[in-house]
Amino acid sequence: MQIVLLTITIVLLAASQIVQKLAASQVNLDGSPGRTVVSMLTSVRFWIAAILLGTAMVTWLFTLTTAEVSKSYPILAMTFVLAAIASRMFLGETIGRYRWIGIALISAGAAAMMAAI
Amino acid sequence: MRASTATLFLIISVALSSAAQLLFRFVMQQFESSGLGLSSLIMTVATGLNVVDLTLLATGMVLYAFSMVSWVLALTRYDVSQAYPVMSISYVAVYFGAILLPGLNESISLPSLCGVALIVMGVIFIAHGNKSNNESDKVVSGDKATQA
Numbered sequence: 206m207q208i209v210l211l212t213i214t215i216v217l218l219a220a221s222q223i224v225q226k227l228a229a230s231q232v233n234l235d236g237s238p239g240r241t242v243v244s245m246l247t248s249v250r251f252w253i254a255a256i257l258l259g260t261a262m263v264t265w266l267f268t269l270t271t272a273e274v275s276k277s278y279p280i281l282a283m284t285f286v287l288a289a290i291a292s293r294m295f296l297g298e299t300i301g302r303y304r305w306i307g308i309a310l311i312s313a314g315a316a317a318m319m320a321a322i
Numbered sequence: 323m324r325a326s327t328a329t330l331f332l333i334i335s336v337a338l339s340s341a342a343q344l345l346f347r348f349v350m351q352q353f354e355s356s357g358l359g360l361s362s363l364i365m366t367v368a369t370g371l372n373v374v375d376l377t378l379l380a381t382g383m384v385l386y387a388f389s390m391v392s393w394v395l396a397l398t399r400y401d402v403s404q405a406y407p408v409m410s411i412s413y414v415a416v417y418f419g420a421i422l423l424p425g426l427n428e429s430i431s432l433p434s435l436c437g438v439a440l441i442v443m444g445v446i447f448i449a450h451g452n453k454s455n456n457e458s459d460k461v462v463s464g465d466k467a468t469q470a
Contacts (some may be wrong), residue, residue, distance in 0.1 A: 206360065234398060239400070262386075266350055266379070270363060274347035275420035275428045279413040282441045285406075285448050304451030307444045314440030321434035 207322070210268040211277060219287035223296075224254040267275035276322045280315045328399035332390045332408050338389035340415040345382040348425050349375050403449040410445040413438055 228250035233240050245251055268277055286308045293299040300308070352375075353367055371379070396405055417438050420428040 206363070210360075229397075232398075245394070258390075260356075262383070265359075266346060267363060267367070269347045269350040270353035270367065273420065273428045274343055274426070275417045275430075277435055278343050278416045279438050279441045282410070282413065282445055284438075285445060289448065295442045301451045303447050307447030307451055310440050310444030310447060312444075314437045314444060317437035317440065321437065322432050 207268055207272040207277070207321070210264050211272065213282060214261050214268055215283050215287060217238075217257050217264065217283040218281065219291055221257035221261065222284065222288045223253045223291060224257060226292075228254055228257055266276060272322055276318050280318045282311050283315050286311050289295045323399045325399060328396045331396040332400065332405060335392040335396060336409060337387045338385045338392065339409075340412045342382040342385040342389065343412075343416045344423065344426065345378055345385070345421050346424070347377050347420060349382075349428070351369075370442065371390045381417065398423045406449040406452075407446045411441045413441055413445075 210310075228245075228248050231244065231248040231250060235245035236244075289298075289300055289304055289308060293300050349371075350367075353363065353370060391407070393405075417434075420426045421430045
């Protein structure tokens with residue numbers, strides 16, 4: 206159960222990150238700080254990312270009923286792995302040598318955590 | 323935004339998100355032994371949360387929201403490749419916080435300790451990879467730094 210909830214949380218977080226990246230292009234950095242905040246809050250992409258994040262928050266809270274936070278919170282770093290692979294598949298981004306090493310390290314770390322959970 | 327201001331926002335973001343996670347676990351751990359299926363778990367949590375629990379969860383949500391705002395503000399000045407390694411400190415903070423805090427008392431073990439170390443190193447590599455993959459991003463953020 207906790208593995209399923211944790212996996213759903215990670216998928217939602219990765220989706221939110223990709224939409225956050227799309228939202229960042231709509232933020233106005235050339236005006237005043239107030240204008241920056243307004244441009245962020247009026248971006249539809251910002252709110253889609255927020256909804257994904259909010260849903261992830263709910264599944265994460267349910268994960269924390271049975272999973273220790275010291276073990277499960279670092280596993281959320283698998284979000285980076287998923288986001289990198291998703292951006293390669295859907296956005297045509299390339300994954301360089303260092304990022305493959307990072308992906309391998311996080312996956313190995315997450316596997317060690319899963320065993321200890 | 324000045325570099326020192328952005329650094330402060332980054333540190334605030336790490337501290338707030340770490341505190342929020344520890345608070346979330348502190349509230350939710352009371353349902354540890356209850357869950358069999360998801361529907362029974364949802365029912366148990368929905369009926370079991372009292373006013374104090376809900377206040378603590380709401381406090382955690384507010385901390386988390388401020389952490390996110392603080393993070394976005396820091397990113398207006400810093401590259402993701404610079405910011406994420408700092409953010410990965412929260413994995414270490416939550417790991418030791420959950421082990422050391424009396425309200426949580428989680429277990430420490432060699433495999434999980436190695437796991438945290440591997441994950442932090444992995445985040446640093448991924449962030450560094452982003453930097454060297456996106457030369458155009460570096461130029462853009464360089465321009466931003468010049469303006470600030």
